[in-house]
Amino acid sequence: MEFKDFSLAFSQTKVGRFAKDLAEGRIMMTVCRGCGKKYYPPRADCSHCMGSEMEWKPIKGEGSLVTFTKIYVPPEHFALRQPLMPFSTVQFEPCPIGILEVEEGLRIMGWMPKMEIQKIRVGMKLKASPQILPDGKVTIVLEAM
Amino acid sequence: MKRVAIVGIGHGKFGVRSDASLRELTFEAVKACLDDAGVSLKEVDSMVTGIAGDEFSLALQPSAQVHDYIGFYPKPNFRVEGACATGSMALRTGWMNVASGLADLVLVVGVEKMTEVPTSVATEIMGRGGDSMWEYPFGTTFPGYYAMMANAHMAEYGTTEEQMAMVAVKNHYYGHLNPFAHMQKEVTLEKALTSFTVAHPLKLFDCSLITDGAAAVLLASEERAKTISTKPVWIAGLGLATDTMRITERESLTSIAASREAARIAYQMAGVGPADIDVATVHDCFTIAEIVAYEDLGFCEKGEGGKLIEAKETYVDGRTPVNVDGGLKSKGHPLGATGVSMAIEITKQLRGEAGQRQVKDAEIGLTHNVGGTGQVAAVHIFRRE
Numbered sequence A: 001m002e003f004k005d006f007s008l009a010f011s012q013t014k015v016g017r018f019a020k021d022l023a024e025g026r027i028m029m030t031v032c033r034g035c036g037k038k039y040y041p042p043r044a045d046c047s048h049c050m051g052s053e054m055e056w057k058p059i060k061g062e063g064s065l066v067t068f069t070k071i072y073v074p075p076e077h078f079a080l081r082q083p084l085m086p087f088s089t090v091q092f093e094p095c096p097i098g099i100l101e102v103e104e105g106l107r108i109m110g111w112m113p114k115m116e117i118q119k120i121r122v123g124m125k126l127k128a129s130p131q132i133l134p135d136g137k138v139t140i141v142l143e144a145m
Numbered sequence B: 001m002k003r004v005a006i007v008g009i010g011h012g013k014f015g016v017r018s019d020a021s022l023r024e025l026t027f028e029a030v031k032a033c034l035d036d037a038g039v040s041l042k043e044v045d046s047m048v049t050g051i052a053g054d055e056f057s058l059a060l061q062p063s064a065q066v067h068d069y070i071g072f073y074p075k076p077n078f079r080v081e082g083a084c085a086t087g088s089m090a091l092r093t094g095w096m097n098v099a100s101g102l103a104d105l106v107l108v109v110g111v112e113k114m115t116e117v118p119t120s121v122a123t124e125i126m127g128r129g130g131d132s133m134w135e136y137p138f139g140t141t142f143p144g145y146y147a148m149m150a151n152a153h154m155a156e157y158g159t160t161e162e163q164m165a166m167v168a169v170k171n172h173y174y175g176h177l178n179p180f181a182h183m184q185k186e187v188t189l190e191k192a193l194t195s196f197t198v199a200h201p202l203k204l205f206d207c208s209l210i211t212d213g214a215a216a217v218l219l220a221s222e223e224r225a226k227t228i229s230t231k232p233v234w235i236a237g238l239g240l241a242t243d244t245m246r247i248t249e250r251e252s253l254t255s256i257a258a259s260r261e262a263a264r265i266a267y268q269m270a271g272v273g274p275a276d277i278d279v280a281t282v283h284d285c286f287t288i289a290e291i292v293a294y295e296d297l298g299f300c301e302k303g304e305g306g307k308l309i310e311a312k313e314t315y316v317d318g319r320t321p322v323n324v325d326g327g328l329k330s331k332g333h334p335l336g337a338t339g340v341s342m343a344i345e346i347t348k349q350l351r352g353e354a355g356q357r358q359v360k361d362a363e364i365g366l367t368h369n370v371g372g373t374g375q376v377a378a379v380h381i382f383r384r385e
């Protein structure tokens, strides 16, 4: 499992284990050992105290929805190069995305494959979980608890 | 610091300019600008070029192409980039050159050639203006980001799809009166509301256009300005501010913090407040962005932006006329050119040369230009005297 299996474009980073953790069922954050600041997405370095000693910790993915959308006009990468688009096999099928606040200041972006756009509401209680896709890539989904 | 004035303006035709390359678009705007000022290029000390995307221009240093084409060598050229706020960053850089005393006469050019690549590729390039490492894996696009802001604003303040469509109606109305606009066509509320969804809840007419275009202004020190122009427009305040790369880390999704901070700095520097602004151009890359801008710039209270457009207070005869040149929405949004084009509109308004779109006795104008999803924002204030 490479970081690129999550990011689609990048593989070289100090926080590459994030993708492997996702594949093993955990959404991880980093916490600065120097000042305690929590980072999601995880970072190798702390911009709060400029320290680089980080601890990896799992995030409990339960929270409330901050906002959402459903993109009908996709970027070229998602529209053409199948099967990179999650939850779609042959043709591009739009899928809602949202931002979940799991605790003060920590927000997770994810796909909402099982939800109808008209029924999604800001403030809904949802859970963020890792998901392995049929092509072996990993991503994050937001679902009802 | 020296005072700096705009003494020349040149606006090319915005649109799908399949007839012209990046450098040729630039030439049109530069020629018009020098003609307006009555100055020859030989008299200009240096040049700042705003171009947002190497990907759009398929070049590593597109600014060298335009610099070469207008024949400005061996004088200096600075390329500036700040996504959709590139043009205002270029203007600010030009201002720094003159205010510092380094140069007396500086040409500021903004240009973008966006339609050489297919729309889906352009959508992808723009989408990567978000965090290409952490957000792009979720298929984010520019409309997608602003759609998320729209849903948050609707949930918190009850802003409606109709109010957003009213921004489109206004901006298309003024765009149809602007000969440089990409889409010189009016749109009805019904048509705007029934156009297809790009990113829920934003529909086609909530979105600005993918446009080719160039704009140029000539900046001068006070001494030079007095010899060149009888109607110099002074740059009275400049604010530039930044925010997090990812929208997931923003303090608020119903406001652009960088806009608020940039506005605070610019108002303070100019010694004016929101009520003093006679005319403004704001960053309406999406209709929701114009509503949020009303609030962030202090033209109304937080959450009241939807009501402000509903009351038509941002039309030419309203309390604070906004985007009466058509805005990004109808005039088009060639990234690097947009901020410069905004300054041109304000210059025209303060000179009293805006024709049918003229705001009566406009003395103080404001431009507001946002880069990306709000990673950077620039606010500039201009005065007639």
Ligand SMILES: [Zn+2]
Binding pocket: A032, A033, A034, A035, A036, A037, A046, A047, A048, A049, A050, A051
């Ligand atoms: Zn720290």
